[in-house]
Amino acid sequence: MRKPKKLINEPLNVAKEQLEGLVEATHGQLEYVEGVSAVIRSDMPQGKVAIVTGGGSGHEPLFAGYVGHGLADAAALGDIFAAPAPNIILKATEVADQGKGVIYIYGNYAGDNMNFDIAAELADDDDIRTHTVRVWDDIASAPLENIKERRGVAGDVFVLKIAGAASECYDDFDKVVAVTEKARDNTRSIGVALSAGSVPQTNTFTFELPADEIEIGMGLHGEPGVARRKMKSADLVVDELMQQLLDDLPFSSGDEVCLLINNLGASTYMEMLIANRRVAEICRNQGIKVYDTLIGGYCTSQEMSGLSITMLKLDDELKALYDQPCHSFALRK
Amino acid sequence: MRKPKKLINEPLNVAKEQLEGLVEATHGQLEYVEGVSAVIRSDMPQGKVAIVTGGGSGHEPLFAGYVGHGLADAAALGDIFAAPAPNIILKATEVADQGKGVIYIYGNYAGDNMNFDIAAELADDDDIRTHTVRVWDDIASAPLENIKERRGVAGDVFVLKIAGAASECYDDFDKVVAVTEKARDNTRSIGVALSAGSVPQTNTFTFELPADEIEIGMGLHGEPGVARRKMKSADLVVDELMQQLLDDLPFSSGDEVCLLINNLGASTYMEMLIANRRVAEICRNQGIKVYDTLIGGYCTSQEMSGLSITMLKLDDELKALYDQPCHSFALRK
Incomplete structure (x- = not known):
């Protein structure tokens, strides 16, 4: 039987090591969120609506590759094909929030939904406003009448592009949410x-x-x-x-x-x-x-x-x- | 025995069709050089030293993917893993030349060397000045003392980056050549x-x-x-x-x-x-x-x-x- 052939080190460390390689490649543009597998842009402006994304590793350059000016402000990362734990998402939320609230944008998978929802509740306890936009662009994964059961795939990229730009241009949380949802729906x-x-x-x-x-x-x-x-x-x-x-x-x-x-x-x-x-x-x-x-x-x-x-x-x-x-x-x- | 599995149409047309797909993707940034498999940037400025690259197809996004502002001005393209014919290179040379001369930058392979050299002679007959910079960055392909026998690989990208920038910044042919050769040598x-x-x-x-x-x-x-x-x-x-x-x-x-x-x-x-x-x-x-x-x-x-x-x-x-x-x-x- 055909076996995979990959240039890696310890298989259990691939998610951690690839993130280290990505942070190195950005030369100071990305910083680790202390103590967890999450990154935030180092040039985070004060006072903007924050965009936090995330999901399982293994889909590189998604998600951390889209953290930067005009895109996501932070990304919370799970192990290969596994949702990030709620504490990772919460930490990313806390460092990204500038008092204007945080919009979560991620692919519509049960594990991600559950953990981001828990993080949202914990953030609410911290008085951080959040709103969730699940991306469900994969038309093959469910019929249109059940669009909310569809999975998120590469459409994340366009939704993050629009949301990131909106969060730089618009000061109003609801306005950023509205155009992000429009991008998702389109x-x-x-x-x-x-x-x-x-x-x-x-x-x-x-x-x-x-x-x-x-x-x-x-x-x-x-x-x-x-x-x-x-x-x-x-x-x-x-x-x-x-x-x-x-x-x-x-x-x-x-x-x-x-x-x-x-x-x-x-x-x-x-x-x-x-x-x-x-x-x-x-x-x-x-x-x-x-x-x-x-x-x-x-x-x-x-x-x-x-x-x-x-x-x-x-x-x-x-x-x-x-x-x-x-x-x-x-x-x- | 393992067989390749690729999403293509007629195998003999892959070089032509992928170039068409690339031209489509650039939305007017690239134009075909009439009648041959070569492209030129549509925003070619007048009066600059021209940079022409090229080589076999199959290494995408090299070479046509590096045609644009601050990079190569034109690319002459052969079939898969085959050098472009001299007439293709000559046509690209003629449309790229702005009266300031043309610098050829390509990987050091026998077929490319021969065909670019023929094109250079034909360009000389047209009174177009050319100079050739062969890229030989692959250290595994020959010992250092025979550096001119080394093959060109991904180093083309850095050499094109420097040459393209120099050709936008410098008006002097020899100065562009000199810094291009320095980039190649480094x-x-x-x-x-x-x-x-x-x-x-x-x-x-x-x-x-x-x-x-x-x-x-x-x-x-x-x-x-x-x-x-x-x-x-x-x-x-x-x-x-x-x-x-x-x-x-x-x-x-x-x-x-x-x-x-x-x-x-x-x-x-x-x-x-x-x-x-x-x-x-x-x-x-x-x-x-x-x-x-x-x-x-x-x-x-x-x-x-x-x-x-x-x-x-x-x-x-x-x-x-x-x-x-x-x-x-x-x-x-």
């Missing part, structure tokens, strides 16, 4: 996996796919997708993904969108660029204007091979916020 | 492969590595490295790479460097961040200051798993140029 994703990622601690793959099959809608932790297909051409795969994606919101002629072609881990730039060629063609044919395109590993699942497509439908407010500068390890505009 | 790389990349046209891997072995110094196209090792911890692998890298220039206490931890394709961010943790530790212990750190897929070899470490030794001039803004698909500062 964001949809769908993915396709060609092969699995592996969990470092157990050195096993999260699933197995036959050599000639792909899985549409595979989750970031190997959660089952909507359909297995025989391997087919990139264009045909993108056509299937895009039809589901466009139908879901729906996106339609005249819309303007930001697009993210996300590498789930081990795919080549070549494959992502070829996918983007087809996505751009489909959008043009549908009368949808692509305002900006991100391509790369923004929200990964270890060495999973495959990609996801995320679209954020813009309006004037979202576009103005998207255009604001941001500066973090994983995103710079 | 740049060193070494890589380690855990598994091979594959060639789309043949759907075969470029080499095979046993499950428990890694190869130090593996080339971007599967050229043999300096040593096969049994799999060992990330720290021990980085220690071996760094010892060779630091000894080669040599880099020593008091030096200031830019660092690139380059994903050769299918490695996880986790592994690269863990490697960076150790690289940063070694540099600190050696008294070497890391001024900036880039981590990600900057110069890839399809789905090769592994990473390379590149260091550029700075001086005041190089640092000032490194700090200049740049804007391309793959690098933004």
Whole structure:
């Protein structure tokens, strides 16, 4: 049986060590929140509404890679594919809060929901106002009528971008919340996996796919997708993904969108660029204007091979916020 | 036998289609050079010394991903792992030249050398001045005394960054050449492969590595490295790479460097961040200051798993140029 092959040290330390490597790479831009696996931007301005994100490790550069000016202010990090403990989230909340309240933005998973909710209660005891925006952009994970059961995937990136910009531009907590929720509601994703990622601690793959099959809608932790297909051409795969994606919101002629072609881990730039060629063609044919395109590993699942497509439908407010500068390890505009 | 699994269309079209996807992703920042597989920045300023790069496809985002303000002005692109033909380079040269001459910057491979040299002769017939800077940063590919036989790998990125900045800041051809050559001479790389990349046209891997072995110094196209090792911890692998890298220039206490931890394709961010943790530790212990750190897929070899470490030794001039803004698909500062 095929076994994972990774350049790591002690498997139980990967989450800690990769965070150390990230902090080193930012040269003073990130600081540890004392005593816990959380980071905060070192240039945290006083008096702003704070944005705190977080989740399991293993999806690098998410989440810590999006801490910085114009994005998240702090990130609370769990072990590989495990939610951060409530005390980690609480500590991050306490250091991030500037007296203006804290907005939690994270992917909609049971473990994260539970721990962020506990942290929110504890923060309330500290008289820190919080509000939670769960990202549920993965259209393959539940039908539209049960949108609140959908998982959060690469859409986190766009929601953090908008929320971070809003928190720099707007002084009002409710106004930041409102536009963050609008960004979440305007964001949809769908993915396709060609092969699995592996969990470092157990050195096993999260699933197995036959050599000639792909899985549409595979989750970031190997959660089952909507359909297995025989391997087919990139264009045909993108056509299937895009039809589901466009139908879901729906996106339609005249819309303007930001697009993210996300590498789930081990795919080549070549494959992502070829996918983007087809996505751009489909959008043009549908009368949808692509305002900006991100391509790369923004929200990964270890060495999973495959990609996801995320679209954020813009309006004037979202576009103005998207255009604001941001500066973090994983995103710079 | 393990077979590659990629999301592509017709294998013979991958180079063309991925370039189309890249041009789409830049939303008008890149234009095709008419009739050939080359791109030029659409905001090309008049009257500057031009920087033209190029080489085989398959190493995305190199080379076209570094065409933009403060980087290369144009890129001439071959098929997968194949040098661009002289006429492609010549066309790129003609459209890039603003009457101030063209500097060619590319990796030191026989095919690229031959075709860029032919293009240079043809450009000379057109009365276009050219000068060639071959990048030979891969210390594993030949001993120091034969440095001109070394291959070019991820060091291209730093050399293009400096040359692009210099060509925006300096009006003098020779001055741009001089600092580009200084950047090249101050740049060193070494890589380690855990598994091979594959060639789309043949759907075969470029080499095979046993499950428990890694190869130090593996080339971007599967050229043999300096040593096969049994799999060992990330720290021990980085220690071996760094010892060779630091000894080669040599880099020593008091030096200031830019660092690139380059994903050769299918490695996880986790592994690269863990490697960076150790690289940063070694540099600190050696008294070497890391001024900036880039981590990600900057110069890839399809789905090769592994990473390379590149260091550029700075001086005041190089640092000032490194700090200049740049804007391309793959690098933004």
